[in-house]
Amino acid sequence: MEETNFIMMALEWLMEFEPAALIAAASAIGAGFAMIAGIGAGIGQGYAAGKGTEAVGKRQSQQSAIVRTMLLGSAVAETTGIYALIIALVLLFANPLM
Amino acid sequence: MLKRDKGSDEMDALRNTQMQIIKGVLIVNGCIAIIGLLLISPALPFLIGLLFGTIISILNFRLLYLTVNKAVTMREAQAKIYAASRYMLRYFVVGIVLYISIKADYINILGTILGIITLKIVILKKELFNSKAYFKNIFKRKEAK
Numbered sequence: 001m002e003e004t005n006f007i008m009m010a011l012e013w014l015m016e017f018e019p020a021a022l023i024a025a026a027s028a029i030g031a032g033f034a035m036i037a038g039i040g041a042g043i044g045q046g047y048a049a050g051k052g053t054e055a056v057g058k059r060q061s062q063q064s065a066i067v068r069t070m071l072l073g074s075a076v077a078e079t080t081g082i083y084a085l086i087i088a089l090v091l092l093f094a095n096p097l098m
Numbered sequence: 099m100l101k102r103d104k105g106s107d108e109m110d111a112l113r114n115t116q117m118q119i120i121k122g123v124l125i126v127n128g129c130i131a132i133i134g135l136l137l138i139s140p141a142l143p144f145l146i147g148l149l150f151g152t153i154i155s156i157l158n159f160r161l162l163y164l165t166v167n168k169a170v171t172m173r174e175a176q177a178k179i180y181a182a183s184r185y186m187l188r189y190f191v192v193g194i195v196l197y198i199s200i201k202a203d204y205i206n207i208l209g210t211i212l213g214i215i216t217l218k219i220v221i222l223k224k225e226l227f228n229s230k231a232y233f234k235n236i237f238k239r240k241e242a243k
Contacts, residue, residue, distance in 0.1 A: 045182060049169040071115075071116075074181075085196060
């Protein structure tokens, strides 16, 4: 039974390493995961720009309103991506746990 | 693309929106600077960070306007690529700014972060949470309104 307890085996394997090395490795993985959020904002902005173009093509007279809405929406979306960047950079270069 | 015609109503409306948001960012960051001056003991790094973050956020907002204004005149597929590539460029600039703030001893990273994210708070306050009716009806069901 003990031989098949993979969780304990993994934990015992992890305990062989230095705690600082484990924290550094986990931080690097966490930073990588955090950066996934940055991709979403980029895809969203591209999609919004495509739809904005379509809307301006349909109603040229409403261009100002479309640009305004897109500008504000994109600014809010971009800040969400920046949060992820902040988390990733803090984990890599100013880690409070190390 | 909307041209810079003086007196054009469309251009004026867009410029007014931008100016209002930039003014809002400056006011909010000014308040944060005063609070930071009172509460944080080495205030100078925090203030430098806040100034740095504010300047970069305003620059980013302006670049975003130029990108959006140009993107709406392109073809759809071209606009998607253009907007996403410009986003990556802006993201890279913010990344460099944050990296410098983390590494430099004379800049406080908290100030830079606050300077950058205030823009979102100002936009949400000005465009979404700008009516009292919104707060009054926030806990009401749609049927009760």
